[in-house]
Amino acid sequence: MTQETLELTELVAARDFDAVSGWLAEHGALDIAEELPRLAPTDQAVVFRLLAKDRALAVFEAVDPVHQQQLIDALADESVHELFLHLDADDRVRLLDEMPAAVASRLLANLPDDARENTNRLLGYTEESVGRTMSPRYISIRGNQTAADALARIRRAGLRPRELLVLPITDDQRTLLGVVDLPELVAADSSTRVSDLARAETYSVRVDEDQERGARLIQEADLVALPVVDTEDRLVGVLTVDDAMEVIEEEETEDIQRAGGVEPLGLPYMQAGVFLLARKRAVWLLILIVAAVATVNVLEFFEETLEAVVALALFIPLLIDTGGNSGSQAATVVIRSMAVGEVRFRDLPRILHRELRVGLLLGLMLGAIGFPIVWAFYGVDFAMVISATLLVICTWASFAGGILPVLAKRINIDPAVVSAPVITTLVDATGLIIYFLIARAVLGI
Amino acid sequence: MTQETLELTELVAARDFDAVSGWLAEHGALDIAEELPRLAPTDQAVVFRLLAKDRALAVFEAVDPVHQQQLIDALADESVHELFLHLDADDRVRLLDEMPAAVASRLLANLPDDARENTNRLLGYTEESVGRTMSPRYISIRGNQTAADALARIRRAGLRPRELLVLPITDDQRTLLGVVDLPELVAADSSTRVSDLARAETYSVRVDEDQERGARLIQEADLVALPVVDTEDRLVGVLTVDDAMEVIEEEETEDIQRAGGVEPLGLPYMQAGVFLLARKRAVWLLILIVAAVATVNVLEFFEETLEAVVALALFIPLLIDTGGNSGSQAATVVIRSMAVGEVRFRDLPRILHRELRVGLLLGLMLGAIGFPIVWAFYGVDFAMVISATLLVICTWASFAGGILPVLAKRINIDPAVVSAPVITTLVDATGLIIYFLIARAVLGI
Structure with a gap:
């Protein structure tokens, strides 16, 4: 019982290698591949050598390329060449992509001729192409054979x-x-x-x-x-x-990372350094903050209105959050249907029509719920302003969120790029204009 | 040339069924399955009958269950029973799930005994279980056979x-x-x-x-x-x-829909009615707007500060957007690594440590860039307030965005639920408190 609940990391930390062997015998290749990267690189090599040859290959194949590289660094040369030879050609290519050029070419040079030729052929195709990830070994038969x-x-x-x-x-x-x-x-x-x-x-x-x-x-x-x-x-x-x-x-x-305003990391999260993580996010934060300067300008433009009725400021976050949220909702749904191939450019008029109606429905609902509440605390004029703004903002945000990803794709921009954060920022400035225009009209400022 | 660029929908609209047959002959089962649902249900049945028997089955299998049901409604009974029999048992079960009970039981009753038994066995397992989607037909062999x-x-x-x-x-x-x-x-x-x-x-x-x-x-x-x-x-x-x-x-x-603040539709976007779309979003919009009431309360609490320096209001959207964006970024990256099984609860201390540092770096960057710009337009005091707020908000938002999904999963809430929209709304109210406390201290209000 205690034995079973102990983690591999703890057994290794205690230098109890009999227990480690026991743990390895009780776990599958997948489990081992998952635990291995949690050890220090030299410990990884020690544990790895405790595995029988065929299991070692299975574990190595299940480890992702970044961690494969760590292991290769820590292992002695002969076992590395052995492992490398037994990988499929496309897995070999993926591993080579992660390595320093010197290590990569030494590994390649030590392959038997046919394996090296297969590997080099795949390396000749551009990254992200089918050629890079296919198997170059296949059988072909003739139609007139029995x-x-x-x-x-x-x-x-x-x-x-x-x-x-x-x-x-x-x-x-x-x-x-x-x-x-x-x-x-x-x-x-x-x-x-x-x-x-x-x-x-x-x-x-x-x-x-x-x-x-x-x-x-x-x-x-x-x-x-x-x-x-x-x-x-x-x-x-x-x-x-x-x-x-x-x-x-x-x-x-x-796609998911772009939709969350992060440039794709290209690495597992835990492997990416703090500076890399920061850099991948900095780009979008900067773009978005520059876009958000528009909100400062809009508010400056309406500063007199704001000074006349400071209470208008109280609702700014709530209104722009709601606009941002309904815009993100529309964008999320539309982007996903594009990703799975359900929606295409020619569906634009239908998307537009649906999102306008969905946004209107949601705006009506929020406006109707908000009206009595705001009335009770801030009077009927304020209630009218807030409800009308919710109605218009929801409709506009759903419309923009539904339409922008489709337009982006049309001009060959990844639709995921114009999702939640971008839509939110765009809808914010326009939402504030809507808010203050309605406030001016209703309150007669 | 003109022939080839014509869409199936146009050919059908022109009632040119020779041309439709030509189009069908030139396209694969996948293409046909993609175009078919764009036709009116009765037209779908007409076009479907133009297909040879084995192609018809291939097309039917490639159509998704919602559209399969439309087709079944429009086709005459014999061909339906024929199609239904030739589906794999698990595909049959998926289709039955979409159908009115009366139609489903009639289809089941018309199956030969063994096919009906296989289908019923799968129907006996709970939805979303392996049993529902497996194939009940398999071969098993003995170890001592040659x-x-x-x-x-x-x-x-x-x-x-x-x-x-x-x-x-x-x-x-x-x-x-x-x-x-x-x-x-x-x-x-x-x-x-x-x-x-x-x-x-x-x-x-x-x-x-x-x-x-x-x-x-x-x-x-x-x-x-x-x-x-x-x-x-x-x-x-x-x-x-x-x-x-x-x-x-x-x-x-x-997961993607939840992360965008939409309850999973369970249907292709174009198939979901406007009311269904609105309902799936209304829940989250309501929850979020209730949470956003906290921002109104915070601003009310600081109303005197705001009246003293109305210009503070100008930066509210920019600051809360930036907080929301860095929170979403952290949440997106962490949720994805949990989904692919890379990060688990025991990694919490490391996530916490990384996100604090990433947030601090991003906050330092934005604060440093913002300082001279705000100084030029609003003076040094304001520049200090905005830069310090950016620094604290970015750190806090990255921290919250990184930690909340992990905690949510620990208490068995889908981590995707606490992503972008929820984090944004949470960070907004706290961000405003940070902003006004710093402003009071620096401006001595």
Whole structure:
């Protein structure tokens, strides 16, 4: 009981390596990969060496590239080369991207010829392209082969299971003609021709396309792997679903961070230094504070009105917060439907129409609730001003929040950029103008 | 050229069904599934009937459940039963969830016995559980079988490719002992025993667990399918990666919507009615506006200070916006690292320490930039007030934004709930107190 609740970190701190071995035996590769980075780098190497060879590889693969690099630094050279060789080519490339150039080229130089060639080929594609994350090892079979011949070929090829998740059918020029699934080959009569077993729809992706495009295609078409072709439609690799999931997770992290006004970190939070974290946020804070200077100008413009009725100032935060919140709500919903491919530019008129009505409904609700409350404390004139302002601000903010992300995307700006913080700041200055114009009219200042 | 740029909607509007057939022939199932819901329901049925049988099924599977239901309403009964039968059991269950009970039970009643039994078994599990989204059809093989025997068994079973993505090894009581991959069986010598081909690590998930847990395990361990077991560790189904991706996308959509202050819609944006959209936002707007009443109270408390120096009001929006933005930034980054499993409760002291330093750095930067500018226009005293307030507010907001999501999760509140809008509103009232206390002290009011 006490044994089980002890963390790996505590066992290592106590230098009780028998207990550490026990802990490792009781935990899966994923758990170990999660705990390992919490240790000091030299301790990581010590613990790592306690693992049997095949488990060590499984753990290493489950560790993310930043931490893989820490481990590599701490381990002795032979075991590093061994580990590096057994990684998939695309995982190797991801790890190389994290390393100092000198270490990277030494590791590459120590690979056997074929593995080095595969790795270098992937390194030749631009970052974020399908080529960087595909597997360069694949099998291709001919349409006129029989199922039995194709299976024999697969047996001889000696590929890993993930390299056989899809079996592309090609001609002599490696042109992609279709795909077939291994279970179909296994289940088929041995004399059936491969072309008769091909799937009805052949999806593929170009090697130079954005990796997110390939990943989303895998997701939308419910695939486990996708053939990758060059500009002449010739097979060059296979993109598998595990890499697609990773790509999508990274993209979503970027979108979420942008939506929160943070430039994508590109690193796990705990790995990013304080200065990096500050720098990634400073850009947006600065842009937003410059934009917020507009609110100072608006208030300066209305300073006489404000001096005449100082109580108007009391409601400024509440009104601009509400505007900001309804703008963010609209932007959040619309940005997400764009990200999952549900909404496009041509839907703009419909979005506009919906958001106007939603905003109006919300404004009516808040105005109606606020009216009696403000009346009780500040009189009927004030109640009219606040309620009318809530109504107009909610409508305007929902409208702006719904429309701006769509327009941004149209001019090739990431819609996530014009979400919550930007919308809030934009709606603030305009909201204040609305507030003071209504106040002047109603209060007759 | 003109033909190709015409949208399906335009062709249908022109009642040019030859052109529609041409368009359908030129587009993949995914494209068709995307365009179909843009048509009126009766037109959807007309277009759908133009598709050949196997393509119709592929298109139907690619349409999301809400739109599947529209189509079912519009199609005649026989073709509906046909389509319904050919869906996977878990897709059938998802569609049934969307339907009126009467239609659902009629569809169920018309299924052949075994399909109905499979479907009903899934319907017996609670919503959001692994049981609801797994495939109840699977193959299980014995460890002491030879590879050749296992392959023969797979051939006889007549399962679909996605039901063979993982091959669980069980004993006579259906207890899960391990897993083996089909490619390993194919590549192995025919007399090799299955147990010798089993994977080193056996991952599985319990049928009553949250489906997100199963999906995340598939993602983290780079799997394509996962055996599902009951409380006695007996095999009951298989969870596949395509369903895992869908589960993760839905969860991320919910998180993103909550982070934007919107209760999860549970429907595609364009399908949700205006009243539903308004209702999902109204809750949060109301909660936030009630919280924002605190800002009115704070300003009322400092009304004398405000009357003495009305110019203090000019900076209120800028200061609270900046506080809100740095709070949102911290919350966004921390919430995301919790969602991807990088940060946990025990990391709280480290998060606290980092966010304090990041906030201080950002506050120093903004304060230093603001000082000369405010000095030039409003004098040195004002410059001191604004700079000092920026410094304190940024530090405090980053601290609050970093810590609140972690605390929320500790008491089982979805961390996404305490993100941008909530943090902004909380930081506003406290930010105003900081501002006026500093102003009183510096200006000696």
